[in-house]
Amino acid sequence: MTAIDILSKLVSFSVLGGESNLSIAKWIQEYLESHGVDVHLFYNREKTKASIICRIGPAVDDGVILSGHMDVVPVEGQEWDTNPFELVNKGDGNLYARGACDMKGYLAMCLAVVPEMMQSTLKKPIYFAFSFDEEIGCLEGENMVKQLKETYSETPRFAIIGEPSMMQPVIGHKGIYVLKTVVNGSSGHSSRIRQEVSAIHEAARLILWLENKMNTLVDNGHLDDRFTPPHTSIHIGQINAGIAPNIIADTATFYWDIRVIPKDRATEIVQEFKQYCVELEIEKRKIFTKFKIETTEEHPTVPVLDTDATAEVVDLVKRISKSNTIQTVAYASEAGHFQEGGYESIICGPGSIAQAHRANEFVSVEQLNSGVQMIQNLVKELN
Known part of the structure; x- marks a missing residue:
C-alpha cells in the first residue's frame, strides 16, 4: 500500500480525542502483523483505548522512535466542503480530510515504509509508538514512554515526533x-x-x-x-x-x-x-x-521540548529530511514526554500546523512524499 492508500484508510476512522480508538488501533495492528511485525497494544483501564508499540530491527541500543497520535479533533460546527472522514484529492495537489495533516499523514508515511524496513538489514532498530488522547492534553505520552522502557531491555536513543512542521526539524516548544x-x-x-x-x-x-x-x-x-x-x-x-x-x-x-x-x-x-x-x-x-x-x-x-541545536538527533533529522533549517513552535506535543524520558527528541512531520484543527484540513502530496523519503533515508542510515 502507498502512503496515500494508508492515509485514506486512517482518516476513515473518526476517532476523536477521548473516544475509543480500538477501530484504528486494530487496523494498524493487523497491517503491521501482516508484514511480520511483533506488535504490542497497551490498553487503558476500561480496555476501550490502546496505544501501539513495536520494534523493527535488532534488539540493540541506540535505535530511533517514530511517534504520533491516532486521535483527531472534532469537526462539529466547521464548514467542510467534503466529507471530513473521507480522503479527497481535488486535483490541486492536496489531500483533504480531518487528520490528514494532524497527524495521520505522519502515521501513513511511517507505515508505508514498513515493507522496506522488514526487508532491510537494520543495524539499529526503529520503533513505532502511536498514542491515543493526544488531542485532549497529551494524556498518554508519559505512559507510552514508560511502556517502551518496560517492553524492551535495550535503550533507544532518538525520538522523532511527527507533528506538522512542513518537514522542518523543530527543536523546541513550550x-x-x-x-x-x-x-x-x-x-x-x-x-x-x-x-x-x-x-x-x-x-x-x-x-x-x-x-x-x-x-x-x-x-x-x-x-x-x-x-x-x-x-x-x-x-x-x-x-x-x-x-x-x-x-x-x-x-x-x-x-x-x-x-x-x-x-x-x-x-x-x-x-x-x-x-x-x-x-x-x-x-x-x-x-x-x-x-x-x-x-x-x-x-x-505537558513538558517543554528543549533540544540543543547541536544535539545528534538534530544532525540526524537534518540529513534524512534534507532540511538545514531548525525552528521552534508554539504548540505543545508528546515530544516533551520523550525528552523527559531520556531520549534526544525532535519534531518533524508533513503538513503545516496552520491547517490543523480547521475545516478543509489538508496535507499536500508533495509533503507526504517528502515524509516517505525521510523515513526511507532513515532506513538507509540505520543499515
Whole structure:
C-alpha cells in the first residue's frame, strides 16, 4: 500500500480525542502483523483505548522512535466542503480530510515504509509508538514512554515526533499546564456587597494576579526569543459564575493555562498563586468564615521540548529530511514526554500546523512524499 492508500484508510476512522480508538488501533495492528511485525497494544483501564508499540530491527541500543497520535479533533460546527472522514484529492495537489495533516499523514508515511524496513538489514532498530488522547492534553505520552522502557531491555536513543512542521526539524516548544480554580463565597442581595464575599469579585482579583505575574516574569527578563510570544503566557479561557445581576455570586469557576518557556517552571508559578490564595482566604474569612479557593489540574502537565541545536538527533533529522533549517513552535506535543524520558527528541512531520484543527484540513502530496523519503533515508542510515 502507498502512503496515500494508508492515509485514506486512517482518516476513515473518526476517532476523536477521548473516544475509543480500538477501530484504528486494530487496523494498524493487523497491517503491521501482516508484514511480520511483533506488535504490542497497551490498553487503558476500561480496555476501550490502546496505544501501539513495536520494534523493527535488532534488539540493540541506540535505535530511533517514530511517534504520533491516532486521535483527531472534532469537526462539529466547521464548514467542510467534503466529507471530513473521507480522503479527497481535488486535483490541486492536496489531500483533504480531518487528520490528514494532524497527524495521520505522519502515521501513513511511517507505515508505508514498513515493507522496506522488514526487508532491510537494520543495524539499529526503529520503533513505532502511536498514542491515543493526544488531542485532549497529551494524556498518554508519559505512559507510552514508560511502556517502551518496560517492553524492551535495550535503550533507544532518538525520538522523532511527527507533528506538522512542513518537514522542518523543530527543536523546541513550550510546556502547558491547564488548571481549574473554584472560588466559594457567600450569596446575598447585591446591596450587601460589603457584608458578603462575592466569588466573582474575588475571582477577578485572582485573574488580575495571574496577569500581573505574567507581566512580572517579562519585566524580570524571563524571555526566550525563539518563541512567539517570547515569554511564558498565562491565559484565562473560561469563566462560569453568577445567576442574576442583583445577586452576589457564591461560586465562580475559571479555567486557565500556563504555556511555559523552558527556563520557567509552571509548578513554581502555581505554588506562588496558591500562596496568594491562602492569604486571600485569611483576609476574606473575617467576613465569611467558609470562604474557600480550590485550584486543581485539568490534566497532567505537558513538558517543554528543549533540544540543543547541536544535539545528534538534530544532525540526524537534518540529513534524512534534507532540511538545514531548525525552528521552534508554539504548540505543545508528546515530544516533551520523550525528552523527559531520556531520549534526544525532535519534531518533524508533513503538513503545516496552520491547517490543523480547521475545516478543509489538508496535507499536500508533495509533503507526504517528502515524509516517505525521510523515513526511507532513515532506513538507509540505520543499515
